[in-house]
Every structure is written in structure tokens, then in C-alpha cells.
Amino acid sequence: MTTLTTDFDVADLPRSVLIGLMGTGVTPSLSPPMHELEGARHGMHYVYRAVDLAADETSPAQLSVLLAFARTLGFNGLNITHPVKQTVVPLLDELAPSAAMVGAVNTVVFDNDRMVGHNTDVTGFGGALDMAFPDSQRAHVVLVGAGGAGSAVACALATRVESLTIVDIDETRARALAAHVGTKCPAHVEAASADSLPRLLAAADGVVNATPFGMVDHPGTSFNPELLSSDAWVADIVYRPVETDLLVAARERGCRVMSGLGMAMRQAADSFEIFTGESADRDAMLNDLRNLVTAEAAGTYTPVALKRGKNR
Numbered sequence: 045m046t047t048l049t050t051d052f053d054v055a056d057l058p059r060s061v062l063i064g065l066m067g068t069g070v071t072p073s074l075s076p077p078m079h080e081l082e083g084a085r086h087g088m089h090y091v092y093r094a095v096d097l098a099a100d101e102t103s104p105a106q107l108s109v110l111l112a113f114a115r116t117l118g119f120n121g122l123n124i125t126h127p128v129k130q131t132v133v134p135l136l137d138e139l140a141p142s143a144a145m146v147g148a149v150n151t152v153v154f155d156n157d158r159m160v161g162h163n164t165d166v167t168g169f170g171g172a173l174d175m176a177f178p179d180s181q182r183a184h185v186v187l188v189g190a191g192g193a194g195s196a197v198a199c200a201l202a203t204r205v206e207s208l209t210i211v212d213i214d215e216t217r218a219r220a221l222a223a224h225v226g227t228k229c230p231a232h233v234e235a236a237s238a239d240s241l242p243r244l245l246a247a248a249d250g251v252v253n254a255t256p257f258g259m260v261d262h263p264g265t266s267f268n269p270e271l272l273s274s275d276a277w278v279a280d281i282v283y284r285p286v287e288t289d290l291l292v293a294a295r296e297r298g299c300r301v302m303s304g305l306g307m308a309m310r311q312a313a314d315s316f317e318i319f320t321g322e323s324a325d326r327d328a329m330l331n332d333l334r335n336l337v338t339a340e341a342a343g344t345y346t347p348v349a350l351k352r353g354k355n356r
């Protein structure tokens with residue numbers, strides 16, 4: 045029988061932090077290693093579990109039960125992703141401005157008996173843009189893609205530009221997002237059809253791709269890059285791969301470019317800070333993310349699936 049030593053000071057024990065990621069198809073997420081690596085740098089026992097929801101666990105009632113369990117079982121917080129970023133909103137006690145603006149939450153922190161929702165996709169994209177193009181013109185910006193991530197990007201842009209035009213092949217979606225964001229900020233926000241892109245892109249100071257075009261399994265670009273003015277900055281939020289077809293083409297035209305890595309890293313860093321109250325090392329987290337994306341592409345990083353049993 046092993047005798048455990050009691051010769052330690054409890055105050056010297058590392059802080060423990062327990063975080064979950066709830067959504068469907070989250071097993072391949074790079075958030076667990078990103079958070080755990082940052083936690084380790086802070087000397088914490090930081091455990092981040094991807095909790096892949098079954099289809100029948102995404103209803104408001106089921107999500108409410110899962111949130112209550114997470115709180116009862118001692119989780120400090122949760123990241124929330126597709127398809128429950130909006131479902132979770134009415135289940136919370138309070139929303140940070142970022143979450144209230146977009147009407148979606150990707151970070152929930154258990155603050156004593158309150159559940160507070162934040163949206164670090166909004167703050168993450170905004171921070172990445174400010175870092176990449178600190179002095180660039182932002183009067184007229186075009187956002188292509190009005191889905192889940194595009195909605196967060198639109199909110200970040202709308203507090204930084206004079207005029208934002210949102211284009212989506214699903215025009216109803218673009219119009220709904222423009223109407224929503226337009227009521228939340230002083231910027232002029234409108235929707236336009238994809239047919240208007242030649243005119244819009246010729247006059248744009250900046251362009252953002254928030255469609256899946258450029259991903260490994262979705263190659264190509266969401267619009268013809270030859271329409272870009274060489275004076276424009278171009279941001280892609282796709283980051284697997286980091287060098288998307290759009291960024292390569294835009295750089296060839298002389299545009300300044302920003303990859304999706306900055307947003308992905310910053311949403312994690314901002315969440316880490318909300319969960320722990322400690323400053324995240326963004327340079328180190330960016331390096332980690334770049335290494336993880338490279339390892340994933342090379343097949344040398346394999347995420348571990350959380351086994352949740354057969355009867356759930």
C-alpha cells in the first residue's frame with residue numbers, strides 16, 4: 045500500500061480550471077490543446093473537454109440541463125458553438141455587450157450563481173483586425189458571408205467602419221443580418237446581391253471573406269479576386285489552411301492581407317481571460333495554433349474523442 049505524503053502546503057497546489065466546449069461535431073476542434081497549452085504556461089491544471097452533442101441534445105430544454113450539470117459538476121465555464129450559440133442566449137442570466145450585439149454566445153462563464161454569456165468571435169475578429177491593419181482606411185468595407193461567423197464579424201466591423209455592405213448568396217440572410225446590425229451601431233449597414241460585387245469591390249477599402257470558400261474541403265474563392273482593388277486590405281476568416289486561395293490571389297494583386305489565424309487565436313485568448321481572469325499570452329497562443337494547424341494538416345495531431353457512453 046502506498047502512503048501519500050502530506051508534506052505540502054495546500055496554498056502551493058496549482059489552480060485547477062475545468063472548461064468544456066459544447067456543440068455538434070466539435071471533436072476535431074483545436075480549442076482543447078490551445079486552452080490547455082495556455083493554462084500550462086500559467087502553471088494551472090487546466091482541463092478543456094470537447095463535449096460533442098448528439099442531435100437530441102441541442103434543444104433549449106436539453107441544453108438547459110447540460111448547463112446545469114456543468115455548473116453542478118464544477119466547470120468554470122463553457123465555450124459554445126454550432127448549432128447552439130443562439131439557443132443558449134435565453135438560458136443565461138446576463139449578456140456581455142459583444143453577445144448582446146450579435147445575439148449569440150460562444151463563451152459562458154459560471155460566476156457564482158449567475159451564468160454570463162460573451163461572444164469572443166466578435167472581440168476576436170475585432171482585435172485581430174486592429175492588430176493587422178492599425179492605420180488602414182475603413183470607410184467602406186464589404187463582408188462576403190452572413191452565416192454564424194459572418195454575423196460576429198459584421199458586429200465587429202460595424203463598430204469600426206463608416207459603411208458596411210453584406211453580401212451572401214442567400215440574400216435573405218444578408219438582408220436580415222444587415223437589418224439586425226444596422227439597429228445596433230451608428231455605421232451605415234446594408235445588404236447587396238452578389239451581382240453588385242464588381243462595383244462594390246472596386247470601391248472597397250477592405251473586404252472580408254466569411255464563407256467556407258478556401259477551406260481544405262472547400263477550395264476556391266467566394267468571389268473573383270480580380271475584382272479587388274490593389275489598395276484594399278483583405279481578411280479571410282478561414283484558417284485551415286492558413287494560406288487560402290483568396291489570400292494568395294489578393295497578395296499577388298498587391299493587397300495587404302490578414303489570415304483567419306488571428307481571429308481563431310484571439311477568440312480562444314479572450315475566452316481564456318474571461319474564464320481565468322489572467323492575461324493570455326497571445327504571441328505564444330498564435331504560435332501554438334500555427335503548429336497545431338500544421339500538425340493537423342500533416343496528420344500528426346489527432347484529437348482525442350471524449351467517450352460519453354451509449355445511453356445518452
Ligand code: NAD
Binds near residue numbers: 188189254281305311
Ligand atoms: P455558415 O455556413 O454559417 O455561413 C457561411 C455563409 O456563407 C452562408 O450564409 C452561405 O450562404 C455563404 N456563402 C457561401 N458561399 C458564398 C458565396 N460564394 N458568396 C456569398 N456568400 C456565400 O458558416 P460559418 O459558421 O459562418 O463559417 C464560415 C467559415 O468561417 C467556416 O468555414 C470557417 O472556416 C470559418 N470560421 C473561422 C473562424 C475563426 O475563428 N477564424 C471561426 C468560425 C468560422
